Amino acid sequence: MVATNSVRKRTGNISVGTSVFAMIVLEKELSKVYPEIDMVTTPDGSPVGMVHANNCSSDINAWLGLFREFSEAMGYEVDTGKLFSVMFNKALEADPDGGGLLSYGYYSGENITGIDKGRPLFVRSPESNFNLANFMRTHLFTAFGALKLGMDILTKNEHVAIDSILAHGGLFKTPVVGQRIVAAAMNVPVSVMSTAGEGGAWGMALLASYMINKDQQESLDVFLEQKVFSDVQGEEVAPDASDVKGFEAFIERYRKGLAIEQAAVDHLVENGRD
Numbered sequence: 001m002v003a004t005n006s007v008r009k010r011t012g013n014i015s016v017g018t019s020v021f022a023m024i025v026l027e028k029e030l031s032k033v034y035p036e037i038d039m040v041t042t043p044d045g046s047p048v049g050m051v052h053a054n055n056c057s058s059d060i061n062a063w064l065g066l067f068r069e070f071s072e073a074m075g076y077e078v079d080t081g082k083l084f085s086v087m088f089n090k091a092l093e094a095d096p097d098g099g100g101l102l103s104y105g106y107y108s109g110e111n112i113t114g115i116d117k118g119r120p121l122f123v124r125s126p127e128s129n130f131n132l133a134n135f136m137r138t139h140l141f142t143a144f145g146a147l148k149l150g151m152d153i154l155t156k157n158e159h160v161a162i163d164s165i166l167a168h169g170g171l172f173k174t175p176v177v178g179q180r181i182v183a184a185a186m187n188v189p190v191s192v193m194s195t196a197g198e199g200g201a202w203g204m205a206l207l208a209s210y211m212i213n214k215d216q217q218e219s220l221d222v223f224l225e226q227k228v229f230s231d232v233q234g235e236e237v238a239p240d241a242s243d244v245k246g247f248e249a250f251i252e253r254y255r256k257g258l259a260i261e262q263a264a265v266d267h268l269v270e271n272g273r274d
Helices: 058-073 080-093 132-143 145-157 177-186 200-213 220-228 241-267
Strands: 011-016 020-025 038-041 047-053 102-104 121-123 164-169 190-193 234-237
Touching: 011 177, 020 145, 047 145, 058 080, 058 132, 080 132, 080 177, 102 132, 102 241, 121 241, 132 145, 132 177, 132 241, 145 177, 145 241, 164 177, 177 190, 177 234, 177 241, 200 220
Parallel strands: 011 164, 164 190
Antiparallel strands: 011 020, 020 047, 038 047, 102 121, 190 234
């Protein structure tokens, strides 16, 4: 949280990789215990609600690997960066809700949704608008599906206010696209800073610097804001109303489709074993 300058109340950070988590600095304690929410604190003692989902980018990587195989079979060598950039940007051309498509990138179980095993799944109806743009948007949406359900507990049940989120992880290497998806899911502005990938070692160094160099009575959030991150470059993407509405339509489909995912767990045999 220190490394991403996310210690001030009403701010937070989201870390994206094979799993995904969001940490939101709260203005007060939650009203009750939620199994989906882990309670931690900032270094200066403010309560933090943490939502962690086991699955995020693995299924996206698998599908893009398939598209790479197709390209190579056709005789075209594809640069990895270009492959991700082209495919991610297709998602911006999609229907706001992903065209009625549905997927679950569950390589392992998800505590938030009550699914105890992983079964990656892609589903559509005959009426779905099945094209590449909607396919990519759906997989980017679902990467944050379980996280969204956990975040809804904070924002809708507990009425937690969030002014901004700082995002980091490989998914954000393609400019704008990942930020727009997360902004749609969270309905808050999302920033990516040039220093966001520095990680825990740098965060610890910043805490040591704070203890040595802070002015008398200077709070940690003020120290970070004015003495560390004041000149750090970053780009903020605000939530687009159409994206937000589309994500809400998708997440309703996601909730209802969890029975399909559970059926896959119950009936799809893994490696010849129950």
